[in-house]
Amino acid sequence: MDYLDHLEAEAISILREVAGQFEKPALLFSGGKDSITLVHLAKKAFRPGKFPFPLVHIDTGHNFSETITFRDNLIEELGERLIVGNVQDAIDQGKVVEQKGKNASRNPLQTVTLLETIEQNGFDACIGGARRDEEKARAKERIFSVRDEFGQWDPKRQRPELWNIFNGKIQKGENVRVFPISNWTELDVWNYIKRENIEIPSLYFAHERDCIYRNGQWMTADPSLNLDHEDKIERKQVRFRTIGDMTCTAAVESDKSDIDGVILEISQSRISERGARMDDKVSEAAMEDRKKGGYF
Amino acid sequence: MDILKFITAGSVDDGKSTLIGRLLYDTDSILEDQLEAIKSANRKNDDGTVDLAIITDGLKAEREQGITIDVAYKYFQTDKRKFIIADTPGHIQYTRNMVTGASGADLAIILIDARKGVIEQTIRHTFLVSLLNIQHVLVCVNKMDMVDYDQESFEKIKSDYLQFSNKLTIQNIEFIPVSALRGDNIVIKSRNMPWYDGPSLIHFLETVDVKPFATSGKGRFPVQWIVRPQTDELHDYRGYAGRIVGGSFKVGDKVAIMPSGFRSTITHIELNNEQKVDAEEGESVIIRLEDDIDISRGDLIVSAADIPEVTKDIEASICWMDLRPLDLSQTYLLQTNSKLSRVKIQDILHKVNINTLEEIPADTFSLNDIGKVRIRSADELVVDTYAENKATGGAILIDTRTNLTVGALMFS
Numbered sequence: 001m002d003y004l005d006h007l008e009a010e011a012i013s014i015l016r017e018v019a020g021q022f023e024k025p026a027l028l029f030s031g032g033k034d035s036i037t038l039v040h041l042a043k044k045a046f047r048p049g050k051f052p053f054p055l056v057h058i059d060t061g062h063n064f065s066e067t068i069t070f071r072d073n074l075i076e077e078l079g080e081r082l083i084v085g086n087v088q089d090a091i092d093q094g095k096v097v098e099q100k101g102k103n104a105s106r107n108p109l110q111t112v113t114l115l116e117t118i119e120q121n122g123f124d125a126c127i128g129g130a131r132r133d134e135e136k137a138r139a140k141e142r143i144f145s146v147r148d149e150f151g152q153w154d155p156k157r158q159r160p161e162l163w164n165i166f167n168g169k170i171q172k173g174e175n176v177r178v179f180p181i182s183n184w185t186e187l188d189v190w191n192y193i194k195r196e197n198i199e200i201p202s203l204y205f206a207h208e209r210d211c212i213y214r215n216g217q218w219m220t221a222d223p224s225l226n227l228d229h230e231d232k233i234e235r236k237q238v239r240f241r242t243i244g245d246m247t248c249t250a251a252v253e254s255d256k257s258d259i260d261g262v263i264l265e266i267s268q269s270r271i272s273e274r275g276a277r278m279d280d281k282v283s284e285a286a287m288e289d290r291k292k293g294g295y296f
Numbered sequence: 297m298d299i300l301k302f303i304t305a306g307s308v309d310d311g312k313s314t315l316i317g318r319l320l321y322d323t324d325s326i327l328e329d330q331l332e333a334i335k336s337a338n339r340k341n342d343d344g345t346v347d348l349a350i351i352t353d354g355l356k357a358e359r360e361q362g363i364t365i366d367v368a369y370k371y372f373q374t375d376k377r378k379f380i381i382a383d384t385p386g387h388i389q390y391t392r393n394m395v396t397g398a399s400g401a402d403l404a405i406i407l408i409d410a411r412k413g414v415i416e417q418t419i420r421h422t423f424l425v426s427l428l429n430i431q432h433v434l435v436c437v438n439k440m441d442m443v444d445y446d447q448e449s450f451e452k453i454k455s456d457y458l459q460f461s462n463k464l465t466i467q468n469i470e471f472i473p474v475s476a477l478r479g480d481n482i483v484i485k486s487r488n489m490p491w492y493d494g495p496s497l498i499h500f501l502e503t504v505d506v507k508p509f510a511t512s513g514k515g516r517f518p519v520q521w522i523v524r525p526q527t528d529e530l531h532d533y534r535g536y537a538g539r540i541v542g543g544s545f546k547v548g549d550k551v552a553i554m555p556s557g558f559r560s561t562i563t564h565i566e567l568n569n570e571q572k573v574d575a576e577e578g579e580s581v582i583i584r585l586e587d588d589i590d591i592s593r594g595d596l597i598v599s600a601a602d603i604p605e606v607t608k609d610i611e612a613s614i615c616w617m618d619l620r621p622l623d624l625s626q627t628y629l630l631q632t633n634s635k636l637s638r639v640k641i642q643d644i645l646h647k648v649n650i651n652t653l654e655e656i657p658a659d660t661f662s663l664n665d666i667g668k669v670r671i672r673s674a675d676e677l678v679v680d681t682y683a684e685n686k687a688t689g690g691a692i693l694i695d696t697r698t699n700l701t702v703g704a705l706m707f708s
């Protein structure tokens with residue numbers, strides 16, 4: 001077996017464990033390549049049957065329009081169920097307050113909507129596309145990661161995870177985050193997308209876009225970034241390495257318009273993927289703090 | 297290209313973090329912004345070079361304590377192989393973390409400080425590695441620069457090590473003299489040790505064949521999930537979804553369903569509507585059978601020629617992993633693969649002093665204790681020995697009150 005076969009087989013078996021162990025699982029779908037890969041793996045795990053879980057998308061309202069179109073087409077093609085949690089609703093209901101100013105982002109607000117969506121639907125397991133190679137704190141997270149009623153992760157109380165045996169037993173109110181592609185690297189995901197011919201949003205490939213230069217990175221010139229006279233809009237040829245909320249996803253200059261080009265660029269690249277996510281830059285322990293607070 | 301999973305073990309300050317940092321650094325696996333973060337954390341070695349050990353430090357709490365307390369996974373790759381490192385702490389109070397890391401590993405790197413030689417911790421780490429049935433051990437004698445790259449120091453450590461380890465059942469043991477800090481024998485062979493004619497660390501990791509001594513090769517397929525589309529065109533479709541954990545299967549094979557023992561024949565092996573002729577250990581597939589038998593999650597499909605043992609009483613090695621000690625009056629859940637059974641620990645056969653490997657009597661197990669027990673199950677268990685197959689011979693114990701994983705079991 002090739003290493004991609006191995007990673008694929010491992011992920012499929014984790015997805016099947018989720019189906020077997022939980023009453024009401026869900027697959028968290030962000031519209032990024034990692035969650036698109038998860039959907040592809042779910043097809044391998046369960047077809048010709050239906051998915052034993054719906055897809056759940058937490059929409060900040062500041063998503064790229066390409067992401068939303070892609071999501072809706074994918075759902076249509078799959079014939080599976082989609083549940084959307086809107087951050088805008090939480091804002092309208094006064095449950096959360098939007099940040100002000102230039103570097104405002106709705107990214108932190110996602111947590112509230114995510115936890116609420118989990119509670120409302122009674123989800124006991126949420127499958128996500130996080131990888132251990134993304135960030136130091138993630139390197140220690142289990143594949144089945146138990147969260148308390150507040151969605152919090154306690155790094156000191158993690159269950160030992162041995163062999164390929166996953167303990168998904170929980171108390172009422174708790175839920176489990178499950179990461180089937182924990183052991184994949186960014187490059188593994190790209191090589192797999194290529195091998196399996198998986199369709200991904202055009203944002204990942206070089207295209208022309210109106211950008212502004214902020215905090216040393218190219219950002220999309222969109223009203224959600226609270227543009228002002230200081231922001232000079234420039235037309236740039238760019239692509240995205242990760243896709244999240246527009247306010248915190250930076251573009252990289254690139255002319256790579258197909259998957260081979262992207263893979264080449266990544267294998268030569270000297271900046272890790274999360275370097276293009278501004279929300280991690282805040283502090284070295286940023287990821288860890290957010291995870292404790294229920295962020296994925 | 298394949299994947300090699302290995303664990304690293306050593307006592308505090310033997311240079312484990314430096315060694316892993318070095319492996320990642322020298323294989324170009326540390327990206328620029330990560331390096332940036334390391335530099336800005338402002339930790340330097342005495343000689344002013346960047347402290348590579350920080351790469352493997354993880355959680356904030358651990359940073360504050362300046363000690364590694366969990367299993368951290370690291371990934372790197374060369375032209376030949378992909379590697380997954382399970383980095384675990386060495387101190388005795390983290391024995392369970394090491395057991396966890398070792399459970400998924402094909403190979404163990406054991407670090408010894410050239411100045412200190414074989415110490416109690418070395419014996420303990422090696423014992424745990426053999427308990428978890430890792431058959432390939434690479435002993436890295438580190439800090440060779442601090443003993444003037446002296447061959448005799450190395451040879452002495454080698455013979456001391458072999459003397460105690462021959463009591464354990466490890467098939468393949470290799471020794472490499474290194475300096476993690478200076479990079480000797482890590483990627484390229486060191487000029488400081490012309491007397492050493494073996495491979496560099498990376499070269500060894502790239503080329504070692506870990507397949508021998510792995511699973512017994514008997515066909516084993518635990519059923520995780522039943523696929524039943526129940527649509528008009530697939531009205532009678534029943535597929536058994538799982539991962540092959542031993543041997544291989546092909547269409548036409550005679551199989552038995554355990555624990556019921558019913559026999560049938562494989563009609564289809566498939567994945568995502570694609571038909572296959574056969575599938576091997578490690579593959580996740582769907583298997584369909586000729587007969588309409590009642591099969592549920594947790595059942596084991598096995599090759600009819602190699603039926604495993606079915607029993608309610610079994611002996612197992614155990615590593616206790618919870619703060620709350622073993623309670624002989626309590627019912628626990630035993631999980632193997634996808635099957636849960638209610639069990640009691642009937643008897644404690646012995647405990648092992650893991651520093652001296654002596655077997656001693658005991659009436660309970662506390663956190664990090666290792667020993668042997670006899671288990672009584674309410675339902676029939678389908679098992680192999682752990683030595684034959686880690687997947688069907690290994691299990692975890694779950695405390696039904698806390699839901700925590702409290703024990704690791706290896707059937708004998």
Ligand SMILES: Nc1nc2c(ncn2[C@@H]2O[C@H](COP(=O)(O)OP(=O)(O)O)[C@@H](O)[C@H]2O)c(=O)[nH]1
Nearest residue numbers: 307308309310311312313314349439475476477
């Ligand atoms: N001279 C020398 N020092 C080393 C070597 N490897 C590690 N060290 C030093 O030993 C100390 C402990 O190393 P570290 O990697 O943190 O040990 P760990 O506790 O096993 O992870 C640090 O000061 C390292 O710089 C080596 O090969 N030679």
